[in-house]
Amino acid sequence: MPEPLPVPVVDAHTHLDACGATTPALVAEMLDRANAAGVSRVITVADDMAAARWAAEASTWDSRVFAAVAVHPTRTAQFGESEKAELEKLAQGSRVVAIGETGLDYYWDYSPPEAQKAAFRWHIELSKRVGKPLMIHDRDAHDDILQILDEEGAPSTVVFHCFSGDAEFARKCVERGFVLSFAGPVTFRNARALREAAQLVPQDQLLVETDAPFLTPHPYRGRPNEPYCVAYTVRDLATLRCEDVNELSSAVTRNAQRVFDLGDSNGE
Template identity: 45%
Template sequence: MSTPEVPFPYRPDSLALKHDGGGRPVAFAPAPEPLPVPVYDNHTHFDFGDSPVDLAAALDAAEAVGVAGAVQVGCDLPSSRFTVAAVDADPRVLGAVAIHPNDAPELAAAGALEDALAEIDSMAAHPRIRAIGETGLDYFRTGEEGRAAQHHSFRSHLEMAKARDLALQIHCRDAHEDVLAVLAEVGAPSRLVFHCFSGDAELAQICNENGWYMSFAGTTTFKNAQNLRDALAVADPALVLAETDAPFLTPHPFRGRVNASYMLPYTVQYMAQMKEIELSEMCLQLSKNTRAVYGSWHD
């Protein structure tokens, strides 16, 4: 199968400016020093952005700095379909499929949510789709009128993950208490990941107690993110993952540039410093944890 093209601008070996779809210049950060032990980007979006790039080239650049593979994450039907194509195209990709909580109210209003959920469930049968996600609750962009649809969608995704014995990637924004309430009501699958962990030390301790994974992104390096550093400090190392959420959330000091999987080492290095763990030890733990959640990239 031919490699699908990935629509975002990508040249990690260059600081040259390109232009996005609106004609604005886009700068790319230099490649970091390679990690001593390979890790995996637990959450990325190869299909987001404006300019096409070859998926294999993006993965080659990541692999060159010690990022051995990635979990491509769907947020709606088109991106989930892309995810299925991507996992077929390159063995360095595993996938997650879902309807994002911000899309659920619109689909519900159009009478299309149940059909969309059914298609997600069908795609989840693919052997290289290893997670349902990203799903959850987001009260930042959706008001009270859309919360019922979000809750229904979240519950449906939870049941889907449990029925298929897949991991679940949670998107949570301004809704931690309600996410925890739904998990208590419906029950969590055996492997649960708080993607782009956005809570505090208290939520991290709840995750420790329940065996839930916490995936830290470039936001951990932001100057105004002390809550994330406090959470990372108390997080059980056996429950910690790393991600880019690319092309978003580029780590400091490159905020404002396009993020990509090749930039994950910047976040991993920072995490090791915050946890006061040798970088090689952090990488070994992250790799072990990631495989515990998603299985082997080589199956």
């Protein structure tokens, strides 16, 4: 376990079900471990319809858990009216705090680009309709993501989950008022372009996440990830940005509370 953070932070993007925490008892155990490291709350994120149903339900099991619902771009080849109707209903849940993860993924070829784009545009509209932040998955699709957001009109709050761009792309996002969330890869010493991007993001547009069970931060890269590991990322980011850990922890907590409307540090 890492040294506890001085100020509790929020893991802004995780997949508790994929981490194996599939029951109320297992969720509580995982959140207890996170709490011991100074990670007080998490947003568990859906990538398909089954995960969306589960995330919405799991967010009612424990006050430390919130949910985001959407269909991942790689799963949009079959994305019809029934899925849209159900997602819109799930999105109304009081513990559902974001529409995500949605966007574009040109690395995998599971869904055609046009199907991905159509689904992304629909999720943008849903985000605006329900008044909840848009949580973006962007893999090898920077330019098209920005073009669609510009064409559709971005929601009032946009979060780039697991930001993967360089400094130039970060500037474009920051200028548009978007929030950038950094996961384990920002701690990788060979991720030079990403680490340069992380240094220029204004403190009030910064979030941290695990994307667990994937992308475990240095020095445990390649091992299973879970929410407590976000503490490693926060400390590494503080060193990288030449900021005090206490100050950075406080900032990312305030940002998460504001972005996702989480209430105070106790989730009330």
